[in-house]
Amino acid sequence: MNTPGHLAPGLWRHPRNRTTQYTDLEYWTEMAKILEAGKIHSMFIADILGPYDVYKGPENMDPGLPGVAQLPIADPFLPIAAMAAVTKHLSFGITASTTYENPFLLARRFATLDHLTKGRVAWNAVTSHLESAAKNVGLEKQIAHDERYKIADEYLNLTYKLWESSWREDAVVKDETQYTVPGRVRRIDHKGEYFRSAGPLTTEPSTQRTPFIFQAGTSTAGKAFATKHAECMFLAGLEPTAVRKSVDDIRARAIQHGRDPNSIKTITGILVVVDETDEKAQAKWEDYLSYVDLEGAATLFGGWTGTDLSTFDEGEYFRFTGPGAIQSLVNSWTATVPGTEGLKWTRERVAQEIAIGGPHARAIGSPKTVADILERWVEESGIDGFNLSYAVAPGDFEDIVKYLLPELRSRGVFWDDYGASTTRENFLNDGLGPRLRDDHPGSQYKWAAEK
Numbered sequence: 001m002n003t004p005g006h007l008a009p010g011l012w013r014h015p016r017n018r019t020t021q022y023t024d025l026e027y028w029t030e031m032a033k034i035l036e037a038g039k040i041h042s043m044f045i046a047d048i049l050g051p052y053d054v055y056k057g058p059e060n061m062d063p064g065l066p067g068v069a070q071l072p073i074a075d076p077f078l079p080i081a082a083m084a085a086v087t088k089h090l091s092f093g094i095t096a097s098t099t100y101e102n103p104f105l106l107a108r109r110f111a112t113l114d115h116l117t118k119g120r121v122a123w124n125a126v127t128s129h130l131e132s133a134a135k136n137v138g139l140e141k142q143i144a145h146d147e148r149y150k151i152a153d154e155y156l157n158l159t160y161k162l163w164e165s166s167w168r169e170d171a172v173v174k175d176e177t178q179y180t181v182p183g184r185v186r187r188i189d190h191k192g193e194y195f196r197s198a199g200p201l202t203t204e205p206s207t208q209r210t211p212f213i214f215q216a217g218t219s220t221a222g223k224a225f226a227t228k229h230a231e232c233m234f235l236a237g238l239e240p241t242a243v244r245k246s247v248d249d250i251r252a253r254a255i256q257h258g259r260d261p262n263s264i265k266t267i268t269g270i271l272v273v274v275d276e277t278d279e280k281a282q283a284k285w286e287d288y289l290s291y292v293d294l295e296g297a298a299t300l301f302g303g304w305t306g307t308d309l310s311t312f313d314e315g316e317y318f319r320f321t322g323p324g325a326i327q328s329l330v331n332s333w334t335a336t337v338p339g340t341e342g343l344k345w346t347r348e349r350v351a352q353e354i355a356i357g358g359p360h361a362r363a364i365g366s367p368k369t370v371a372d373i374l375e376r377w378v379e380e381s382g383i384d385g386f387n388l389s390y391a392v393a394p395g396d397f398e399d400i401v402k403y404l405l406p407e408l409r410s411r412g413v414f415w416d417d418y419g420a421s422t423t424r425e426n427f428l429n430d431g432l433g434p435r436l437r438d439d440h441p442g443s444q445y446k447w448a449a450e451k
C-alpha cells in the first residue's frame with residue numbers, strides 16, 4: 001500500500017523501516033530495483049478509499065492514527081511510471097475499485113500505464129468494503145454487497161469493450177500518409193443497467209490491451225465474479241488444507257465458466273521473516289513485535305470485519321459475531337497453530353495475532369526452515385505462488401532476495417530469470433503472448449485485423 005503502515009501498525013517507528021519515505025519517489029524506485037534483482041514477478045499495491053473507523057466507533061478513526069492503520073494513504077497509480085523507468089521486467093498490480101472509479105477513466109489510465117510499462121500492469125479489481133469510502137465519494141451509505149458485484153460484472157464487460165473492441169488490431173499503421181486508418185476505430189455504445197459509455201477508448205492499443213486481472217473475492221458472489229474474470233486469485237487462509245479447498249473450488253468454478261481451470265493462478269498471503277539462522281530470524285521477529293501497536297491492529301480488524309473489539313472486556317472470551325471472512329481464520333488459528341490449541345481468544349490476543357502481516361500465514365526462520373514451509377504450502381494447498389507481506393520495507397524484501405531465493409533456487413523451485421517481460425506472460429507462462437487468452441470472457445470483444 002502507498003502508506004507508512006500497511007499490515008504492521010507501529011512498525012513505522014522501527015529503525016530499519018523506510019515506509020515513512022513513501023512520499024519520496026526514491027523509496028519506490030529502490031524497492032522496485034530490489035524486487036527486480038530477485039526476479040520477483042510483481043509488486044502488488046493494495047488500496048482503500050476511506051479510514052477504518054469501526055474500533056471504538058462508530059466513525060472513530062483516532063485509534064489507528066498513532067500507529068498508522070493504513071491512514072495516511074496515497075494513490076497507488078502514481079509511483080508506477082517512476083518504477084517502470086528503472087526496471088524492465090517487474091510487474092505492478094494496482095488495486096482500483098469497480099464501485100467508485102469511473103470505468104472509462106480507469107480504462108484509459110490502465111491503458112496509458114500499460115503503454116508506459118510495456119505491458120507490465122495488473123488490475124486488482126475490488127468492489128471495496130468500507131462504509132467510510134462510500135461517504136468519501138458522496139454516497140449516504142454503501143451499496144449492498146452482492147449488488148456491488150453485479151455492478152463489477154458489468155464494469156468489467158464495459159472495460160473489455162473499451163480495451164479489446166474499440167481499435168481494430170491493424171488500426172494504427174503510422175505509414176507515410178496516416179497514423180490511424182479511418183474505419184478501424186469504432187464506438188462501443190455500451191448502454192447497461194449501471195453504466196453508459198459511447199467509446200471508443202481514446203488510447204491506442206497497448207501491449208496487453210486488457211491489464212492482467214487479479215481478484216480476491218471470498219463470498220459466494222465474490223467467487224462467482226472472480227472465477228469468471230480473474231487471471232490470478234488471492235486466497236486468504238492460515239492453513240494449507242483450508243486453502244486446498246478454495247483452490248479446488250476455484251478450479252471447478254472456472255470450468256463452469258468455460259475456462260481452462262489452470263488458467264487462473266492462485267496465490268496466498270504469507271509473512272516471511274528470514275535470516276541466516278533460525279535463532280537470528282526469531283530474534284528479528286521478536287524485535288519487530290516489540291514495536292507493534294495493538295490499537296492500530298484492533299483498528300484494522302474493525303475495518304476488515306465490522307466487529308469492534310472494544311465491545312469485549314479485557315480478558316473476555318472473544319466470539320466473532322458479524323459476517324465476514326475472518327471468523328473462519330480465527331477458528332483455524334485455534335485449531336492449527338502449534339502451541340495455541342485450546343488457547344482462549346481475547347481481544348488482546350486477536351489484535352496481537354494480526355499485528356504484523358495481517359490475517360495471513362507466517363514463515364519465520366533460516367532459509368531452510370522458510371523454504372520447507374513454502375514447499376509444504378505449495379504441495380498441500382496446490383497454490384501457484386505467494387503474496388509476500390512485510391513488517392519493514394524494503395528490508396524484509398532484501399532479506400528474502402539475499403537469504404531465501406538462493407535456497408529456493410538450489411531446490412529448483414524458483415526461476416533464475418523472468419520468462420518474459422509482460423505480466424500476463426510471466427504469470428501464465430504458457431507461451432501464448434501478452435493478450436487475453438481465448439477462453440477468457442473479455443476475448444469475445446477482440447476486434448481482429450481483416451485478412
Ligand SMILES: Cc1cc2nc3c(=O)[nH]c(=O)nc-3n(C[C@H](O)[C@H](O)[C@H](O)COP(=O)(O)O)c2cc1C
Pocket residue numbers: 045046047048095124125126127128129215216217218219220221222223234235236269325387
Ligand atoms: C490478499 C488480499 C488483498 C486484498 N486487497 C484489497 C484491497 O487492496 N482493497 C480492497 O478494497 N479489498 C482488498 N481485498 C479484499 C477483497 O477484495 C474482498 O473484498 C475480500 O476478500 C472479501 O470477499 P468478498 O468481497 O467476496 O466478501 C483483498 C483481499 C485479499 C485476500
